[in-house]
Every structure is written in C-alpha cells, then in structure tokens.
Amino acid sequence: MYQSLPTGDQLPLAVWRKILVKNSRLLEETSLDYTGDAFGSIRLRKSISSYLRRARGVMCDWDQIAIFSGSQPALDLICRVLLDRNDWVAMEEPGYFGARRSFAVSGAKIIPVPVDEEGISVPFLRQLDTPPKLLFVTPSHQDPTGAMLSLRRRQELLTWAAEGGVLIIEDDNDCEYRHGGRTLPSLMAMDEKGSVIYLNTFWRTLSSLVRIGYMVVPRRLLAVFTFVKSIVERDFPVLEQAALAEFIEQGCLERHIHKSGALYRERWHALTHACTVHLKDSMALAKESGGMRVMARFDCSRFSNERIIEAACEADFPLFSSENYYIGAAPPGEFLIPFGQFDQATIARGVKAFAELITV
Numbered sequence: 001m002y003q004s005l006p007t008g009d010q011l012p013l014a015v016w017r018k019i020l021v022k023n024s025r026l027l028e029e030t031s032l033d034y035t036g037d038a039f040g041s042i043r044l045r046k047s048i049s050s051y052l053r054r055a056r057g058v059m060c061d062w063d064q065i066a067i068f069s070g071s072q073p074a075l076d077l078i079c080r081v082l083l084d085r086n087d088w089v090a091m092e093e094p095g096y097f098g099a100r101r102s103f104a105v106s107g108a109k110i111i112p113v114p115v116d117e118e119g120i121s122v123p124f125l126r127q128l129d130t131p132p133k134l135l136f137v138t139p140s141h142q143d144p145t146g147a148m149l150s151l152r153r154r155q156e157l158l159t160w161a162a163e164g165g166v167l168i169i170e171d172d173n174d175c176e177y178r179h180g181g182r183t184l185p186s187l188m189a190m191d192e193k194g195s196v197i198y199l200n201t202f203w204r205t206l207s208s209l210v211r212i213g214y215m216v217v218p219r220r221l222l223a224v225f226t227f228v229k230s231i232v233e234r235d236f237p238v239l240e241q242a243a244l245a246e247f248i249e250q251g252c253l254e255r256h257i258h259k260s261g262a263l264y265r266e267r268w269h270a271l272t273h274a275c276t277v278h279l280k281d282s283m284a285l286a287k288e289s290g291g292m293r294v295m296a297r298f299d300c301s302r303f304s305n306e307r308i309i310e311a312a313c314e315a316d317f318p319l320f321s322s323e324n325y326y327i328g329a330a331p332p333g334e335f336l337i338p339f340g341q342f343d344q345a346t347i348a349r350g351v352k353a354f355a356e357l358i359t360v
C-alpha cells in the first residue's frame with residue numbers, strides 16, 4: 001500500500017535541524033524539560049494546547065493533553081481504560097483499519113455505521129436498540145471516503161452521544177489539509193458535555209521528523225487515563241519533545257502546514273484535471289477534497305479490479321484498493337489514489353499512461 005506521507009523534499013528540514021541542534025546544546029546545560037510525567041513534556045503540551053485553540057477551536061488546558069508516539073498507541077490506551085470484552089463500539093464503514101484492529105483486539109464487538117457525503121450516518125445510530133459504549137469517527141476527512149462531517153451532523157452526533165452516554169473518539173486525521181470549501185471546528189470544540197476524546201498525530205504533517213501524536217482527555221477521565229498511562233508508557237525522548245515544542249511556539253508548524261497545503265492543493269488540481277481529461281467516462285473522483293489522497297470509483301461494468309491494478313502497475317500510476325477499510329466486502333472498482341507526494345508532471349504522465357492502457 002502507498003503511504004500518504006510527505007517526502008523528504010516536502011519537509012522543513014533546515015529549520016528542524018537548527019532547532020534540534022539548539023536544543024541538544026541546551027541539553028548539555030540543563031535536563032531540558034524532564035519531568036517524568038507520563039503525559040509527556042509540559043512545554044510541548046502547552047504549545048499543543050495553544051495550537052489547538054488557534055487551529056481547531058479546542059479550548060482545553062495543557063494538563064488534558066497526553067503525548068504518545070502516534071494515534072495508534074493512544075487508541076490502544078483508550079481501549080485498555082474504557083473497553084471490556086463484548087462491549088459495543090460503533091465506527092464508520094468503510095473506516096480506519098488501525099482503529100478497528102485495536103477494538104477487535106480488546107474483544108469489543110463492532111457496529112459498522114454507513115457513511116455518505118455528509119459523513120457518518122446519525123439516523124443509523126439513532127435507530128440502534130442500545131447505544132454503543134464508544135464511537136470512533138474521522139470528521140475532518142473521513143478515512144477513506146474523504147467526506148467531511150457536515151455541521152448539522154456534528155450537532156446531531158453530539159446530541160445523540162450526550163443522550164445515550166456514548167463517548168466519541170474524534171480522530172482529527174487530515175484536518176490540516178483542505179483543498180476547497182470551508183473548514184469546520186472540531187467536534188471537541190463544539191462539545192459541551194465532555195463526550196469527546198480528541199486524537200491527532202504529527203505523522204501526516206511532519207512524518208519521519210517526529211513520531212509524536214497526542215490525545216485530549218475530557219477532564220472527568222483524567223485521573224484514570226493518567227494512572228493507566230503511567231503503567232503503559234512513562235517516558236519519551238526529551239530532545240524530540242523539546243524541539244517540537246519550539247517548532248510549534250515559533251509558528252513553524254503553521255507555516256509548514258500552509259506551505260505544504262498549497263503544494264498538495266496544486267497536486268490535487270493536477271490529478272482532478274488529468275482525470276477529467278483522460279478518464280472521465282471510466283471513473284469518478286470523490287467530490288470532497290482534502291488530505292493527500294482521494295477515493296476513485298471506476299465503472300465496474302467495464303473494468304475488473306484485477307485489470308485496474310494491472311494497468312496501474314504497468315503505467316506506474318499509484319492506486320490501491322479500499323478493501324482494507326471494510327468489515328464487509330468493498331464495492332468493486334473502489335480505489336484510493338495518493339497524490340501528495342508526486343509532482344504535477346508525474347501525476348499528469350501517470351494518469352495519461354494509465355488511461356491509455358485501461359481504455360483500449
């Protein structure tokens with residue numbers, strides 16, 4: 001599977017190197033911010049909480065933020081703390097397989113919830129006999145369809161969760177990159193009942209520079225999460241946290257997101273243009289635009305999945321099937337096309353070569 005991650009030339013290497021060197025020098029004189037706090041460096045948590053306020057409208061305090069090495073270990077902790085065997089967890093279908101695996105390993109039973117162009121179906125959730133214990137959603141850029149959860153659905157979802165005592169896990173994956181249309185505040189920013197646990201990772205924006213993700217814990221769950229986190233994972237690389245804190249404080253993260261976002265937008269336009277020119281009778285791209293990859297639906301009455309994959313390999317055109325995202329069977333002809341790490345000329349060439357092979 002192709003990773004939708006920035007490549008070396010898209011990363012702010014020079015500024016990161018400078019900050020890293022400066023902080024490693026500081027390390028000679030002080031112990032930086034080593035506190036032995038299981039939730040991570042206080043300075044980093046403060047910088048993330050002000051970033052979240054600016055970027056996502058989340059009004060949390062720094063002590064509600066817990067640092068992890070990504071979203072996946074944060075999900076694992078949520079499962080350990082909150083799930084018992086045979087508990088019900090609802091999640092989008094298709095949905096993020098990493099979350100599904102964590103729930104399955106905890107012995108939870110999964111309710112697949114349909115997704116449409118407005119995101120997860122709240123009417124479907126409303127007609128369940130018993131509400132699940134947890135709901136996992138990707139509202140900013142539904143993984144994998146790309147749909148953004150509409151404002152109306154966000155309100156309905158929060159009302160449903162509050163009425164049923166359901167905890168929502170908001171994975172704000174890809175919130176940084178939208179290529180058109182407006183951005184909406186996160187669910188956690190709209191929540192007044194403490195029903196949302198917020199997750200995000202720097203993996204998508206900074207990839208291999210930092211391997212850090214974080215969770216915002218509702219205040220009422222703080223004590224239990226702090227206790228369990230201190231058993232599972234106590235310390236983090238001090239230097240990496242100090243450098244990331246400074247990177248955020250100096251505005252480098254937002255500058256990088258702005259710059260890389262413009263690049264991905266250009267690449268998204270290059271892909272949609274090339275597909276309209278060469279493939280408009282053969283497939284349709286998802287309307288929503290964001291992130292670094294897009295869903296494509298091919299005319300399955302004309303092309304088998306095998307034929308699509310064969311032509312893509314031959315044309316060196318990156319695409320992969322959506323099958324991993326489904327509990328049930330994926331619809332035939334459904335694929336994901338990563339575009340963020342390819343320049344416009346490569347995208348145009350790849351689409352043309354693929355179209356020539358597939359449409360003969």
Ligand SMILES: Cc1ncc(COP(=O)(O)O)c(C=O)c1O
Pocket residue numbers: 069070071072073096098138143171173201202203212213
């Ligand atoms: C919805 C979603 N959340 C999280 C992640 C990855 O998070 P991490 O690698 O930090 O665990 C991915 C990666 O593909 C994803 O698709």
